[in-house]
Amino acid sequence: EGRLQDLLENANDLIQSVSSEGRFLYVNRAWRKTLEYSPEEIAGINIFDIIDPSSMEHCRITFGRVMAGEDVGRIEATFRSKTGKKVYVEGNVNCHMENGVPQYTRAIFRDVTDLKREEIARREREQVLDAVLNLTPHATVITTPDGTMLYANKPARSISPKTSTGGVHGKPLWSFLSPGGEEEVRRSMAELTMAGEKPTSCRVTGCDGRDWEIEWSRARFGSKDASYLMAVIRRIE
Numbered sequence: 737e738g739r740l741q742d743l744l745e746n747a748n749d750l751i752q753s754v755s756s757e758g759r760f761l762y763v764n765r766a767w768r769k770t771l772e773y774s775p776e777e778i779a780g781i782n783i784f785d786i787i788d789p790s791s792m793e794h795c796r797i798t799f800g801r802v803m804a805g806e807d808v809g810r811i812e813a814t815f816r817s818k819t820g821k822k823v824y825v826e827g828n829v830n831c832h833m834e835n836g837v838p839q840y841t842r843a844i845f846r847d848v849t850d851l852k853r854e855e856i857a858r859r860e861r862e863q864v865l866d867a868v869l870n871l872t873p874h875a876t877v878i879t880t881p882d883g884t885m886l887y888a889n890k891p892a893r894s895i896s897p898k899t900s901t902g903g904v905h906g907k908p909l910w911s912f913l914s915p916g917g918e919e920e921v922r923r924s925m926a927e928l929t930m931a932g933e934k935p936t937s938c939r940v941t942g943c944d945g946r947d948w949e950i951e952w953s954r955a956r957f958g959s960k961d962a963s964y965l966m967a968v969i970r971r972i973e
Contacts, residue, residue: 750825750845756803756838758782770847772818788814788822802831803838813845824852862887875969878955881929883909883921883965892969896943909967913948914941921950925965928952939972947972 744751745765753762760778768775771786787795791814801808808829815823827845831838865887869876875892879885888904895912904911910918917940924938935953942948948971955966 749827750847752841752843752845754783754841754843756840758784758799761840766847770817770823771815772821777818786815786817788816790814798829799841802829802841805831805833805836805838822849823847824849872968877904877909877967877969879909879965879967881925881963881965883925885909886964895969909950912943912969914943914945917941924950924952928954928965942969942971 744762747764748766750767750770751762751764752760752767755761759782763773763778768778773781783799784792784796795813798808798811798813810826810828812824812826815825817823824847825845826848827843829841829843831841833839865878866889869887869889872889873891875895876889877885877892878887885904885907892912893904908918910921913921920938920940924936928934928936935951937949937951939947939949948969951968951970953966953968955964
């Protein structure tokens with residue numbers, strides 16, 4: 737029993753056990769540290785005191801399902817610490833039953849707050865980028881240094897039926913082109929790498945059979961070490 741207690745108390749995950757009335761029967765050290773409660777304070781709160789309002793309805797429904805003995809699989813929830821900090825968690829919960837009567841739940845959660853905040857920040861950056869690049873009438877694409885597309889504005893997504901329906905993320909830029917255009921695109925990107933910050937361009941045949949000009953320049957977002965390329969695509973009349 738002592739070894740089991742030591743294992744639970746020193747686990748990095750948030751571990752809790754809750755009675756059928758919602759009272760905490762056990763929480764481990766990582767749980768108390770993350771949610772900022774002392775061992776003495778645990779007896780005075782219940783499970784819904786640490787749920788963020790944005791997650792309350794979802795958690796009430798999930799708690800009821802767990803208490804009914806249902807396997808709810810992996811769940812996501814937003815907790816709120818004693819000082820009001822949001823804590824994003826994901827994990828698994830199940831219920832101990834005796835003669836068909838629910839006794840208590842057992843849950844192990846992983847704190848994914850940093851990952852969630854990073855995801856929210858990434859979405860915000862994408863929204864800003866989308867708003868800015870959609871102001872230009874030209875097809876504009878952000879790629880990795882090897883030509884893999886990460887983003888395309890509305891004019892770029894409308895170039896081909898495939899990209900307008902299936903999106904561009906993860907596809908090579910030359911999927912916009914007629915066969916044989918990959919070599920010229922790679923040459924132009926290599927030229928940009930050698931030219932430093934000076935933009936370069938190339939002429940290729942697009943998927944519509946018309947001549948296009950692709951102007952390459954460097955685009956940096958977020959980390960200084962993350963270098964991306966911006967391709968502005970114009971049809972040559």
